[in-house]
Amino acid sequence: MLLGSFVGAVFTSLLASRVDRAIVGRxxxxxxxxxxxxxxxxxxxxxxxxxxxxxxxxxxxxxLRGSAEDEFAAFLIANGKPNPQAITALFKQRAMPGVELAKxxxxxxxxxxxxxxxxxxxxxxxxxxxxxxxxxxxxxTGELKEAVQAALExxxxxxxxxxTRFQLPPAPADFVDRPEVEQIVAALRNGSAAxxxxxxxxxxxxxxxxxxxxxxxxxxxxxxxxxxxxxxxGYTPGAKPMQPDEALRVLLRPFLAPNEELPQARTxxxxxxxxxxxxxxxxxxxxxxxxxxxxxxxxDVRPLLTGHAECATVVTSRVKLTLPDVTPxxxxxxxxxxxxxLARRRANRRNANRITEAQSHALAEACGYxxxxxEIAAATLDVxxxxxxxxxxxxxxxxxxxxxxLKLRGGSSLRATLLxxxxxxxxxxxxxxxxxxxxxxxxxxxxxxxxxxxxxxGTTLGALYERHLIRYDNSSTRYALHDLVRAxxxxxxxxxxxxxxxxxxRHAMHYLVKLAEANELYRSARETDGLxxxxxxxxNIRASQxxxxxxxxxxxxxxxxxxxxxxLVVRLAxxxxxxxxxxxxxxxxxxxxxxxxxxxxxxxxxxxxxxxxFERAEEMxxxxxxxxxxxxxxxxxxxxxxDRANLFRARGELDQAEEMxxxxxxxxxELGLIDxxxxxxxxxxNLYQTRGELxRAEEMxRQSLAIDEKLxxxxxxxxQYGNLGTLSYARGEFxRAEEMxxxxxxxxxELGRKEGMxxQYGNLGTLSYARGEFxRAEDMxxxxxxxxxELGRKEGMxxxxxxxxxxxxxxxxLxRAEEMxxxxxxxxxELGRREDMATAYANLGILNHARGELVLAEDMYRRSxxxxxxxxxxxxxxxxxGWLRVLRGGQxxxxx
Numbered sequence: 030m031l032l033g034s035f036v037g038a039v040f041t042s043l044l045a046s047r048v049d050r051a052i053v054g055r056x057x058x059x060x061x062x063x064x065x066x067x068x069x070x071x072x073x074x075x076x077x078x079x080x081x082x083x084x085x086x087x088x089x090x091x092x093l094r095g096s097a098e099d100e101f102a103a104f105l106i107a108n109g110k111p112n113p114q115a116i117t118a119l120f121k122q123r124a125m126p127g128v129e130l131a132k133x134x135x136x137x138x139x140x141x142x143x144x145x146x147x148x149x150x151x152x153x154x155x156x157x158x159x160x161x162x163x164x165x166x167x168x169x170t171g172e173l174k175e176a177v178q179a180a181l182e183x184x185x186x187x188x189x190x191x192x193t194r195f196q197l198p199p200a201p202a203d204f205v206d207r208p209e210v211e212q213i214v215a216a217l218r219n220g221s222a223a224x225x226x227x228x229x230x231x232x233x234x235x236x237x238x239x240x241x242x243x244x245x246x247x248x249x250x251x252x253x254x255x256x257x258x259x260x261x262x263g264y265t266p267g268a269k270p271m272q273p274d275e276a277l278r279v280l281l282r283p284f285l286a287p288n289e290e291l292p293q294a295r296t297x298x299x300x301x302x303x304x305x306x307x308x309x310x311x312x313x314x315x316x317x318x319x320x321x322x323x324x325x326x327x328x329d330v331r332p333l334l335t336g337h338a339e340c341a342t343v344v345t346s347r348v349k350l351t352l353p354d355v356t357p358x359x360x361x362x363x364x365x366x367x368x369x370x371l372a373r374r375r376a377n378r379r380n381a382n383r384i385t386e387a388q389s390h391a392l393a394e395a396c397g398y399x400x401x402x403x404e405i406a407a408a409t410l411d412v413x414x415x416x417x418x419x420x421x422x423x424x425x426x427x428x429x430x431x432x433x434x435l436k437l438r439g440g441s442s443l444r445a446t447l448l449x450x451x452x453x454x455x456x457x458x459x460x461x462x463x464x465x466x467x468x469x470x471x472x473x474x475x476x477x478x479x480x481x482x483x484x485x486x487g488t489t490l491g492a493l494y495e496r497h498l499i500r501y502d503n504s505s506t507r508y509a510l511h512d513l514v515r516a517x518x519x520x521x522x523x524x525x526x527x528x529x530x531x532x533x534x535r536h537a538m539h540y541l542v543k544l545a546e547a548n549e550l551y552r553s554a555r556e557t558d559g560l561x562x563x564x565x566x567x568x569n570i571r572a573s574q575x576x577x578x579x580x581x582x583x584x585x586x587x588x589x590x591x592x593x594x595x596x597l598v599v600r601l602a603x604x605x606x607x608x609x610x611x612x613x614x615x616x617x618x619x620x621x622x623x624x625x626x627x628x629x630x631x632x633x634x635x636x637x638x639x640x641x642x643f644e645r646a647e648e649m650x651x652x653x654x655x656x657x658x659x660x661x662x663x664x665x666x667x668x669x670x671x672d673r674a675n676l677f678r679a680r681g682e683l684d685q686a687e688e689m690x691x692x693x694x695x696x697x698x699e700l701g702l703i704d705x706x707x708x709x710x711x712x713x714x715n716l717y718q719t720r721g722e723l724x725r726a727e728e729m730x731r732q733s734l735a736i737d738e739k740l741x742x743x744x745x746x747x748x749q750y751g752n753l754g755t756l757s758y759a760r761g762e763f764x765r766a767e768e769m770x771x772x773x774x775x776x777x778x779e780l781g782r783k784e785g786m787x788x789q790y791g792n793l794g795t796l797s798y799a800r801g802e803f804x805r806a807e808d809m810x811x812x813x814x815x816x817x818x819e820l821g822r823k824e825g826m827x828x829x830x831x832x833x834x835x836x837x838x839x840x841x842x843l844x845r846a847e848e849m850x851x852x853x854x855x856x857x858x859e860l861g862r863r864e865d866m867a868t869a870y871a872n873l874g875i876l877n878h879a880r881g882e883l884v885l886a887e888d889m890y891r892r893s894x895x896x897x898x899x900x901x902x903x904x905x906x907x908x909x910x911g912w913l914r915v916l917r918g919g920q921x922x923x924x925x
Contacts, residue, residue, distance in 0.1 A: 068147035074202055074378060075143045076136065083136040194255040194283040197247065197320065200240045203374045203404070205367045207234075209360050213242035216356035217318070217341040218251070224334070224342045226350040229360035230497040230511060231264060231446045232401030235345040236322050238360060243318055243343060252341070255283070255317040263325030264347050264452075266445035270325045273332040277304035280333065284311040305332045313337055321345070325453070327352060347450055349495045362511070368393035368403055375407035383410055388418055395426035397512040405443050447517055450498055459521075460528075461489055462498055466518030467536045470568030471507035479539040480532055530583045537573035537584050544570050544594060551596040556743045556780055563596050564781070578612040589616035593628040599744075599782050603636045603821050610636065627656035631669050638676055639784070641823030641860045646676055667696035667705050671712060678716055679824060681863035681900045687716055707736035707745060714752055718759065719864065721904035727756055747776035747785055754792055758799070766796055787816035787825050791832065798836055806836055827856035831869055838876060847876055867896035871909050878916055886916055 076083060209227075216225035225242075227235045247256055259279055262268045271279075278291055281304065285291070292307065294300040316339045324330045324346040331352065334342060344350060349357065363371065372389040384392065384407075392410075396402035406425060410416055451459055464480055465472075477486040490508060493499045500509045510518060522529045543566045551559030563570075574591040577584040592609040601609070610633045617625035634649035650673040657665040674689035690713050697705035714729030734749040754769030770792045777785030794809030810833050817825035834849030854869040874889030890913045897905040 071147040072144035196258040197256045205371045210242050212358045224355045226355045226357045227345045233360045234400035252318040254315040258320040260322045261324050263323045264449045266449045274300045362398035368398040372407045376410045463522040464532045469572035471509045540570045540573045548594040548596045589613040603639045607636045667693045707733045747773045787813045827853045867893045
């Protein structure tokens with residue numbers, strides 16, 4: 030049996046005893062069960078700290094096994110309070126074979142005593158037990174009556190919050206510190222009549238943070254006369270907010286004389302005025318803390334303020350309050366580390382290994398770092414040991430589903446807590462808030478205006494912000510919804526499908542315009558601005574694209590317009606971009622848009638080439654070229670020819686590549702497209718460098734760089750710096766090469782071009798290797814490989830493997846070098862890249878030569894020579910033939 034079901038058994042045992050049911054009936058079963066459960070949690074937590082070696086899972090099964098719930102519960106509350114002797118006796122009777130009683134009985138007795146103390150602090154439970162004892166005492170005689178009377182005296186609790194002037198509830202044991210607590214402390218400590226308004230969205234932890242601050246100040250002795258706490262029920266699910274006159278009656282109880290009656294008036298307004306005057310009179314000159322929790326608005330708070338110099342007031346609310354002498358403290362979600370710590374503490378109460386550190390971080394992130402959500406989710410894991418942790422976290426994190434209706438045992442649900450904030454909205458405001466659910470990430474006022482079809486969205490956004498239903502970032506001037514709140518907004522929006530589709534359509538159209546703006550900036554001399562705009566809006570662009578391509582979407586016609594942008598090549602991973610392009614191609618075919626089809630084929634060619642899918646890329650380029658020729662689009666033809674030539678060059682088919690570069694250059698010259706000419710010159714430079722024609726290559730690079738600097742295209746300038754660096758490296762001008770590589774790297778990092786960054790890390794690795802700086806070279810190659818793997822660039826991965834192989838060879842790590850050369854060769858064979866295959870064969874020949882495996886080495890050299898000869902790379906043919914001659918002469922050689 031688990032302890033969770035034990036709580037109900039205790040309450041049942043109470044009713045089964047000789048109890049006056051009329052008395053017990055005055056108390057809610059849920060209220061009593063909740064307090065029994067809280068006492069149980071407190072006792073176990075205290076036991077864990079006092080007896081760290083005690084096996085806590087013992088209580089879940091072994092301790093109760095063999096005894097019925099009601100029998101155990103009856104022993105536990107014998108005579109109205111826990112009875113250690115009775116429990117110990119019961120356990121001795123029920124103990125299983127092999128259990129060492131001497132080791133567990135001290136822990137059992139400690140648990141019972143701690144449970145006793147915890148129960149006495151729970152008003153509902155204590156009052157039920159005392160009512161029962163009082164009733165039973167009338168029937169008892171002799172020694173038994175004296176014993177019960179003694180137990181009654183020992184069990185009598187301190188005055189309840191209704192009559193005491195020290196009412197602060199305890200702060201939760203699982204609290205993790207947060208910086209806002211010190212802000213609250215400072216606000217209440219500074220000056221007279223201080224008011225700290227602690228504000229934030231539902232579940233953000235306002236009450237807990239304020240309680241911790243209040244206790245810290247109380248421990249300093251700042252409020253020796255009174256510490257008054259009241260829940261105004263402003264945002265309590267299912268409860269009516271407390272009106273000022275009702276609140277004043279509650280506040281005044283501890284300050285009334287015995288049998289003193291409160292004054293009455295004919296109207297509620299008059300009552301509030303009279304009670305307010307009495308409240309201020311009775312608390313004058315008292316060094317007091319007034320804690321007004323869960324306030325709905327200023328109107329409910331103002332009549333309760335004393336205005337006295339010695340009274341500090343803390344108010345918690347979901348709305349921004351403007352009150353006299355107020356210091357606002359706005360709570361945000363927890364920092365990731367603090368959120369994970371809260372998750373660990375709460376989930377691991379019963380079992381210290383319930384969730385790992387990594388799982389606590391995942392749970393905190395899934396809950397959007399919202400304290401209440403973390404508390405509920407972690408408590409659920411704590412009390413349900415059979416629940417699969419990873420699946421539970423995944424269900425919460427899956428924003429495509431409805432928000433899980435998580436609940437604390439005996440408490441309100443997360444959904445109800447969040448939704449109660451909507452009660453203050455008008456029907457129109459509520460509908461507008463629901464529409465904001467379509468925004469995935471931040472948005473600005475212009476976006477809200479577009480989605481709402483409103484002339485001015487600012488006023489409504491301000492109203493939602495004041496209620497903490499949306500967030501606002503001053504630095505970016507953008508709004509956002511918390512993930513869990515957004516999930517509720519989307520649920521509500523989905524219930525009204527026609528409106529939802531209209532909202533989605535307007536959202537998609539707005540972000541298509543943003544995408545086009547970003548691309549226009551990127552294609553001009555403002556690449557950085559274009560990519561910055563794209564990064565800012567990419568989440569919403571992704572959400573719009575996903576909706577448009579959804580089967581049956583009313584935005585299906587928009588699907589073809591989301592993918593054909595050069596800036597997306599830089600930001601989207603190749604596989605994601607290919608998926609977008611496939612959807613665009615299907616939409617373009619459906620609408621018979623040949624121009625759209627031609628552009629999409631071209632981008633598909635680029636993405637597949639990046640992934641090393643050369644045959645697929647070639648097919649896409651041919652399709653694009655054919656459609657553009659049919660349409661007479663010469664500029665587009667020039668671009669596709671240039672891309673197709675790059676593909677042939679990567680395969681080592683240099684003559685075909687040169688012919689296509691020439692055709693592309695002729696078209697660009699005819700049209701006067703100097704940016705296209707610059708690309709042609711740069712690519713021709715790469716081709717000539719591959720052939721070893723370095724002077725001719727430099728001429729091409731210089732012509733390309735001159736145009737790019739005139740146009741201001743940073744991405745193309747970065748490419749040319751990289752090209753000039755490889756040229757300087759080939760000439761042995763290492764310092765000049767490093768200068769060019771670093772210029773290129775800096776521009777690529779500024780633009781966030783991961784492919785360009787990978788290339789320059791690789792180049793810097795090769796340069797460091799040539800200088801004998803092996804550790805630095807390995808670091809550069811590692812960064813290069815990581816980026817290429819992230820991008821899925823097989824071509825870049827293959828090049829890095831061969832570089833790493835050469836590095837390991839130089840260190841004498843021949844097995845590791847062979848592994849790298851083998852990976853390189855496999856990828857290049859898959860890609861059909863004959864130039865790099867030839868280099869890999871040459872290096873494998875050198876490696877086997879070093880091992881003395883001369884026959885295998887000669888075979889590798891011959892394969893290398895054959896491929897270099899096919900490529901027309903005569904300088905490499907001569908180099909490889911030299912290695913072969915050395916082999917036959919019995920000498921060692923350097924790597925390729």
